[in-house]
Amino acid sequence: MLTKTFAILSVLTLTCGVAWNQGVASASQPILSGPLATLDIKDAQIETGRGTPSGTLKIGLHFGMDPGWFDPLGYYGPALHFYYLIHDALIKPMPQGEFTYSLAEHAEMSADFRRAAFRLRPGLKFQDGHPLTTEDVKWTFENYRGLSFKYLQDKVENIQIVNDRTIIFHFKTPFVDFLDLYSGSGSGAGWIVPKHYYEQVGKDGFKARPVGAGPFKFVSQEAGVQATFAAWDQYWRRVPGVSTINVRSVRDLAARMAGLETGELDLAYGMTGKLLQRVMTDPKLRWDPNFTAPWHLVFPGYNERSSPFHDKRVRQAVSLAINRPFLVKQETQGIGKPWGNWISHENRDALRGDGTDLPVPPYDPSKAKQLLAEAGFPNGFDFDWYVPFVPYFDMAERVLNDLRAVGIRSKVQMLDAPAYMAQTSKGRKGFPGNRTIVQRIDPRPGGAKELIRLYAVCDGPASYICEPAIEALWAKHEASVDVAERDRLSKEIQRIIVDGYYLVPLYLNPFVHAVTQKVLPAGDAVHHYWDTVNAPFPWPWEVWEVRS
Amino acid sequence: MATIPVGAESTIAAARAVRRGSRVLRDLPLVPLVILGLLVSVAALAPVLAPHGKLDPVTPKPEQCQAKFGIPDCPYVDNVPPFWSRGGSLETPLGTDFLGRDVLSRLMYGARISLIVALTGTLFAGAIGTALGVLAGYMGRWWDEIIMRITDAWLTLPSLVFAILLSSVRGPGLWNVVLILALVFWSRYSRAVRGEVLAIREREFVKLAEINGIGRLTIIWRHLIPNVMNTVMVLFSLQVGVAVIIEASLSFLGVGVPPPEPSWGLMMAQERESLMEGRWWLEILPGSCITMLVLAANMLGDWLRVRLDPQLRNR
Numbered sequence: 001m002l003t004k005t006f007a008i009l010s011v012l013t014l015t016c017g018v019a020w021n022q023g024v025a026s027a028s029q030p031i032l033s034g035p036l037a038t039l040d041i042k043d044a045q046i047e048t049g050r051g052t053p054s055g056t057l058k059i060g061l062h063f064g065m066d067p068g069w070f071d072p073l074g075y076y077g078p079a080l081h082f083y084y085l086i087h088d089a090l091i092k093p094m095p096q097g098e099f100t101y102s103l104a105e106h107a108e109m110s111a112d113f114r115r116a117a118f119r120l121r122p123g124l125k126f127q128d129g130h131p132l133t134t135e136d137v138k139w140t141f142e143n144y145r146g147l148s149f150k151y152l153q154d155k156v157e158n159i160q161i162v163n164d165r166t167i168i169f170h171f172k173t174p175f176v177d178f179l180d181l182y183s184g185s186g187s188g189a190g191w192i193v194p195k196h197y198y199e200q201v202g203k204d205g206f207k208a209r210p211v212g213a214g215p216f217k218f219v220s221q222e223a224g225v226q227a228t229f230a231a232w233d234q235y236w237r238r239v240p241g242v243s244t245i246n247v248r249s250v251r252d253l254a255a256r257m258a259g260l261e262t263g264e265l266d267l268a269y270g271m272t273g274k275l276l277q278r279v280m281t282d283p284k285l286r287w288d289p290n291f292t293a294p295w296h297l298v299f300p301g302y303n304e305r306s307s308p309f310h311d312k313r314v315r316q317a318v319s320l321a322i323n324r325p326f327l328v329k330q331e332t333q334g335i336g337k338p339w340g341n342w343i344s345h346e347n348r349d350a351l352r353g354d355g356t357d358l359p360v361p362p363y364d365p366s367k368a369k370q371l372l373a374e375a376g377f378p379n380g381f382d383f384d385w386y387v388p389f390v391p392y393f394d395m396a397e398r399v400l401n402d403l404r405a406v407g408i409r410s411k412v413q414m415l416d417a418p419a420y421m422a423q424t425s426k427g428r429k430g431f432p433g434n435r436t437i438v439q440r441i442d443p444r445p446g447g448a449k450e451l452i453r454l455y456a457v458c459d460g461p462a463s464y465i466c467e468p469a470i471e472a473l474w475a476k477h478e479a480s481v482d483v484a485e486r487d488r489l490s491k492e493i494q495r496i497i498v499d500g501y502y503l504v505p506l507y508l509n510p511f512v513h514a515v516t517q518k519v520l521p522a523g524d525a526v527h528h529y530w531d532t533v534n535a536p537f538p539w540p541w542e543v544w545e546v547r548s
Numbered sequence: 549m550a551t552i553p554v555g556a557e558s559t560i561a562a563a564r565a566v567r568r569g570s571r572v573l574r575d576l577p578l579v580p581l582v583i584l585g586l587l588v589s590v591a592a593l594a595p596v597l598a599p600h601g602k603l604d605p606v607t608p609k610p611e612q613c614q615a616k617f618g619i620p621d622c623p624y625v626d627n628v629p630p631f632w633s634r635g636g637s638l639e640t641p642l643g644t645d646f647l648g649r650d651v652l653s654r655l656m657y658g659a660r661i662s663l664i665v666a667l668t669g670t671l672f673a674g675a676i677g678t679a680l681g682v683l684a685g686y687m688g689r690w691w692d693e694i695i696m697r698i699t700d701a702w703l704t705l706p707s708l709v710f711a712i713l714l715s716s717v718r719g720p721g722l723w724n725v726v727l728i729l730a731l732v733f734w735s736r737y738s739r740a741v742r743g744e745v746l747a748i749r750e751r752e753f754v755k756l757a758e759i760n761g762i763g764r765l766t767i768i769w770r771h772l773i774p775n776v777m778n779t780v781m782v783l784f785s786l787q788v789g790v791a792v793i794i795e796a797s798l799s800f801l802g803v804g805v806p807p808p809e810p811s812w813g814l815m816m817a818q819e820r821e822s823l824m825e826g827r828w829w830l831e832i833l834p835g836s837c838i839t840m841l842v843l844a845a846n847m848l849g850d851w852l853r854v855r856l857d858p859q860l861r862n863r
Binding site (some may be wrong): 411 | 617624646721802809820822825
């Protein structure tokens with residue numbers, strides 16, 4: 001009886017909480033004058049009435065950690081894992097939608113895309129108790145130095161602080177994609193850091209002991225090895241479910257597996273590969289396929305004449321040489337999907353690579369050899385390095401094995417995560433020489449155009465591609481404020497990239513995560529942790545619950 | 549007076565020869581020599597002896613593909629067990645690895661890599677260290693000061709950590725590992741050789757050579773280096789084992805010889821997961837090869853140390 005009453009009360013409280021929040025959001029007064037663009041931003045799900053946090057969630061990360069990843073001002077993709085723990089953004093991808101209100105309760109964009117305005121929730125504060133205001137929002141934007149910072153800052157004319165809760169960004173030219181970059185997944189500029197604290201401790205001090213407005217407070221770290229976070233019970237959205245989260249770098253798949261089996265870990269990432277079958281058949285484990293993005297190959301310096309990959313036929317031969325179905329079988333027990341695009345279908349305006357929009361690349365080693373001979377390599381050739389994403393070194397050897405079968409030979413360069421990510425984020429500068437193949441993946445929520453901006457245009461911060469045909473379409477894309485036209489142009493560019501073999505897609509990666517029985521809820525309901533579309537990691541962390 | 553019968557002299561001489569031969573044989577370190585001989589032979593003749601290639605998977609039979617993947621045609625069959633297990637065959641006596649490559653062949657080629665890296669790395673280290681040690685010991689004064697202070701500083705660096713650091717700077721690669729070994733180990737030679745030279749340079753033959761106006765370089769080349777070679781050889785044989793371990797460790801950590809080359813350390817690293825799956829031989833076999841090589845090198849080094857030191861030899 002008592003349980004029933006409590007359950008009814010909880011449901012009522014929850015419903016009232018959500019309704020109250022929606023009521024506030026809908027009652028928000030407009031900030032900007034004039035016609036507004038239609039924004040599809042979902043309301044945050046505020047869960048009041050949650051109990052106290054309990055238990056520890058121990059996470060096994062599949063690559064080495066970098067303390068720099070605790071600082072959003074130096075954003076890089078995998079660091080989102082930690083931003084969702086320590087920090088919070090105005091708007092961010094959540095299970096409710098790719099754009100979901102978080103620190104902001106209301107946002108607007110003028111119809112001409114020259115202004116964007118946000119209103120913060122009332123009473124926000126950082127974990128040290130200091131109020132979070134628009135001053136912090138402005139300071140974060142102005143001091144952001146991570147991916148795409150120049151592009152973002154060049155676009156902004158000025159930032160107007162209306163009051164402690166209201167801020168307006170004024171752009172020099174229409175900035176249609178502002179929210180794509182500012183929503184948490186495209187850059188770190190929208191993840192708000194405390195100005196007072198950052199100025200006090202400096203960049204290195206902040207990396208060593210970050211403070212944010214997220215659901216978990218930083219407790220301690222062993223640089224590159226592990227970090228511990230404690231629940232912050234004053235987080236605005238809800239009280240976190242677990243009291244402690246410990247993230248460890250466990251590069252070795254066998255060690256992660258052993259960790260899960262012995263209870264040293266409760267959640268482990270990157271379980272594809274040699275032990276996936278063991279994960280899938282272990283009755284004590286539950287796993288989620290967590291399809292993220294397609295693996296693809298890139299050719300730094302391909303557009304230099306001395307590169308063997310300068311010839312399109314060679315790049316095509318690389319694609320034809322790879323036995324994708326067998327690769328998928330070996331690496332993912334068949335749950336991966338051979339894919340014909342380098343962008344996930346879950347990204348907005350992306351072409352599907354399963355034959356719907358773009359064909360699945362065929363496997364034809366004979367034709368690959370023929371193309372190599374036509375390109376002047378009848379006996380194949382050696383290239384310097386094959387650089388795989390960490391720690392998929394076995395997969396790299398499988399791909400190299402396929403390439404060697406048609407005469408393309410090389411060695412695997414095994415970099416650790418911080419080194420790999422530092423090099424790939426520099427684009428062309430990261431890989432001098434022009435005889436390297438880089439195996440890459442970039443799972444992130446958002447529009448396909450953001451990946452094109454990043455990886456496929458001349459000015460892209462991590463781009464290896466610079467093609468006049470793409471530049472012309474991209475210039476049109478940037479000049480247009482017609483969303484439909486921009487989508488069409490984005491798709492046209494994707495097609496050119498695939499048809500020209502500038503990037504060679506492999507397969508849609510199931511980034512398998514496994515959890516132990518300690519993780520709640522029991523059974524298949526656990527899959528709700530992976531509800532955020534195209535998110536590489538199962539955020540938000542505040543919803544995770546474990547048995548104490 | 550006793551007389552020796554006709555023909556007995558030759559019999560006695562033969563018996564003495566046999567005794568001498570057996571003494572020499574008894575003194576020889578047979579176990580390390582056999583192991584090293586075997587490994588060197590296998591390494592040298594790997595292209596002839598290995599049943600399959602070192603990089604390419606073994607071409608599977610249709611029935612193997614059918615049994616493993618349910619398809620008649622496949623590029624390779626991974627993790628075939630060794631011949632003594634069910635499902636194994638003598639075609640791949642020690643089974644195949646995760647990429648369908650013959651483990652025995654990779655072990656044979658792996659011996660090449662371990663020996664090349666260890667021997668050349670140690671040789672370079674010996675050459676550098678001996679040259680610097682002789683210079684410091686014979687030239688003295690600021691030569692000695694500079695070289696020995698650098699040597700002392702170098703000796704304080706933990707060899708594996710230092711090797712990893714150098715490897716991250718130089719990048720992976722077989723010849724980079726050789727260079728790293730040379731850079732890590734030269735200081736041990738220079739320290740030991742300098743001590744020897746300090747004693748030798750005071751001996752009469754060196755003094756006489758100096759009095760006779762023989763040039764320093766000639767003295768170093770004719771009188772000092774030949775006299776420190778015993779020490780260098782002992783150090784060399786002892787360092788080879790350490791170099792094998794360093795190479796294997798670097799490859800195991802992913803900063804040594806890059807895949808797909810079959811280094812023993814790398815083979816162990818790549819099959820860590822196999823232990824969990826019960827395929828212990830994929831870990832144990834390369835590990836045993838490393839152990840055998842290191843053990844043999846150390847035993848030989850110990851023997852040399854005793855043989856070349858008159859005090860120890862006559863004890």
